[in-house]
Amino acid sequence: MTDPYLFAIAGLCALVALLIIVLIFVSRRPASDELAHQLILQSRQDVQMQIGQLREELQSLQNQSNQTLVNAVARMGEQQTQSLADIDKRILQISQNNEKRLDAVNQSLAHGLANLQTSNEKKLDQMRQVVDEKLHATLEKRLGESFRQVSQHLEAVQRGLGEMQSLANGVGDLKRVLTNVKSRGTWGEVQLEALLDDVMTPEQFDKNVATRPNSQQRVEFALRLPGHGDAPVWLPIDAKFPQEDYLRMQAAIEEADAGAVNKARASLLKSIREFAKDITSKYVEPPHTTDFAIMFLPTEGLYAEILRSPGVVESLQTDYRIVIAGPVTLTAILNSLRIGFKTLAIEQRTSEVWQVLAGVKSEFGKFADILEKVKKQLNTASNTLEQTGVRTRAMERRLHEVETFSEPVAEDDQLFSVDEIIE
The missing domain is CATH 1.20.5 (Single alpha-helices involved in coiled-coils or other helix-helix interfaces)
Known part of the structure; x- marks a missing residue:
C-alpha cells in the first residue's frame, strides 16, 4: 500500500525537476527562438498531462488504500470478536472446572477437618486428664512448699520486727542522747577518745587534765607535748556539738527559706564563738599549755558548715586562739604530732647512737x-x-x-x- 504512493511521488518529482531544467535552459536562449518556445509549450502540456494522470493514479491508489484499510479493519474486528468469544468460552470452562475442583477440595478439607477435630478432641481429653492429675499432684506439692516457705518468712518477719523494735529502741536512745546537752557532750568525748586511742599512744595524751595551775577546771583531753625538763606542755582538746542550731539551719535549708537559713547560721556561729571563748578562758595557760587549743566538732557536716562561713576560722584563731577540727582534720593533726614525737625522740637519742657507733x-x-x-x-x-x-x-x-x-x-x-x- 505504501509502494504506489512512493512511486507516484518520485515520478512527480522527476517531472518537476525536468520542467525546471527545461525552463532554465530556455531562459538562457534568446527570446525570439520559436523552436524553443514551442518546445516549452509542448513540454508544459506533457507535464500537465502527466500531472493529471498522476493525480488520477494517486486518487485511485488512495481509494484502493482506503478500501484495503477498511477491509483489513473489518477483518481484524471480526477476528477479535471471534477471539473474544473463544476467550469467553475458555474462561467459562476454566471457571466451571475451578468451581468443581474447589468443591472437591472443600469437601476433602471438611472431611479432613472433621477427622482432625475428632482426633484432637480425643487427644485433648487425654491431655486434660494427664494435666489434671499432674496439676493436682504439683499443686499439692507446691502448696505444701509455699505454706512452709510462708511460715518461714513469717518467722523471719517476726524476727525482723523484733530486730526493728530493738533498732527503734536504739534510735530512741540515740535521739535522747543527741537531745540532751550532757549526753551530746559525752558522745563527742567518746568519739574524740576513739580517735586518740587509734592514733596516739597512751603516754602521749591524758583525760580530765587540769591544764591551769590552781584551777578546778579540767579539760576533757590534752596531748602531752615535751617541755623544759620533766614537766610536759599540754595541748587542750575539747569536744563541742551545738546540735539545736545546726538542725534548725538544716531544716531551713531543706525548706529553701533564705531568711531562716541566715538566722540559724548566725545563731550557730554565735554558739561556736561562745564555745571558743569558754575553752580559751578555762584551759589555755602558757607556758603550762600551748598558746592555742583545739575545738573538736564530732560531725563532718557541722565542720564543713563552719568552714563555709567566710572569716570564721581565722577569727577564732586570731581572737580566741582556737583551731577548729572535724574527725578527718583531727586525725591528720594527730598523725602529724605523732610523727613529730618520733622525730624528737630520735633527736634525743642521737648522742647515744653516736656513742654506740664509736664503740x-x-x-x-x-x-x-x-x-x-x-x-x-x-x-x-x-x-x-x-x-x-x-x-x-x-x-x-x-x-x-x-x-x-x-x-x-x-x-x-x-x-x-x-x-x-x-x-
Whole structure:
C-alpha cells in the first residue's frame, strides 16, 4: 500500500525537476527562438498531462488504500470478536472446572477437618486428664512448699520486727542522747577518745587534765607535748556539738527559706564563738599549755558548715586562739604530732647512737687486727700442708719401688726419715 504512493511521488518529482531544467535552459536562449518556445509549450502540456494522470493514479491508489484499510479493519474486528468469544468460552470452562475442583477440595478439607477435630478432641481429653492429675499432684506439692516457705518468712518477719523494735529502741536512745546537752557532750568525748586511742599512744595524751595551775577546771583531753625538763606542755582538746542550731539551719535549708537559713547560721556561729571563748578562758595557760587549743566538732557536716562561713576560722584563731577540727582534720593533726614525737625522740637519742657507733668502730678495728692474724696463721698452715703433700708423694714413690722388687737403691736414694717428713 505504501509502494504506489512512493512511486507516484518520485515520478512527480522527476517531472518537476525536468520542467525546471527545461525552463532554465530556455531562459538562457534568446527570446525570439520559436523552436524553443514551442518546445516549452509542448513540454508544459506533457507535464500537465502527466500531472493529471498522476493525480488520477494517486486518487485511485488512495481509494484502493482506503478500501484495503477498511477491509483489513473489518477483518481484524471480526477476528477479535471471534477471539473474544473463544476467550469467553475458555474462561467459562476454566471457571466451571475451578468451581468443581474447589468443591472437591472443600469437601476433602471438611472431611479432613472433621477427622482432625475428632482426633484432637480425643487427644485433648487425654491431655486434660494427664494435666489434671499432674496439676493436682504439683499443686499439692507446691502448696505444701509455699505454706512452709510462708511460715518461714513469717518467722523471719517476726524476727525482723523484733530486730526493728530493738533498732527503734536504739534510735530512741540515740535521739535522747543527741537531745540532751550532757549526753551530746559525752558522745563527742567518746568519739574524740576513739580517735586518740587509734592514733596516739597512751603516754602521749591524758583525760580530765587540769591544764591551769590552781584551777578546778579540767579539760576533757590534752596531748602531752615535751617541755623544759620533766614537766610536759599540754595541748587542750575539747569536744563541742551545738546540735539545736545546726538542725534548725538544716531544716531551713531543706525548706529553701533564705531568711531562716541566715538566722540559724548566725545563731550557730554565735554558739561556736561562745564555745571558743569558754575553752580559751578555762584551759589555755602558757607556758603550762600551748598558746592555742583545739575545738573538736564530732560531725563532718557541722565542720564543713563552719568552714563555709567566710572569716570564721581565722577569727577564732586570731581572737580566741582556737583551731577548729572535724574527725578527718583531727586525725591528720594527730598523725602529724605523732610523727613529730618520733622525730624528737630520735633527736634525743642521737648522742647515744653516736656513742654506740664509736664503740662499734673501735671493736671493728680490733676485729680487723684479729682477722689479719688469722690470715697469717692460715697462710702458714697452707704452706705446711703443701710440704706434707710433697713428702707424701715421695713416700708413695718409695713404696711403689718396694712393691715392684726393684734393685737396692743407693745410699743417697734411701727413704726419708720420719723426722725429715715431719720437718
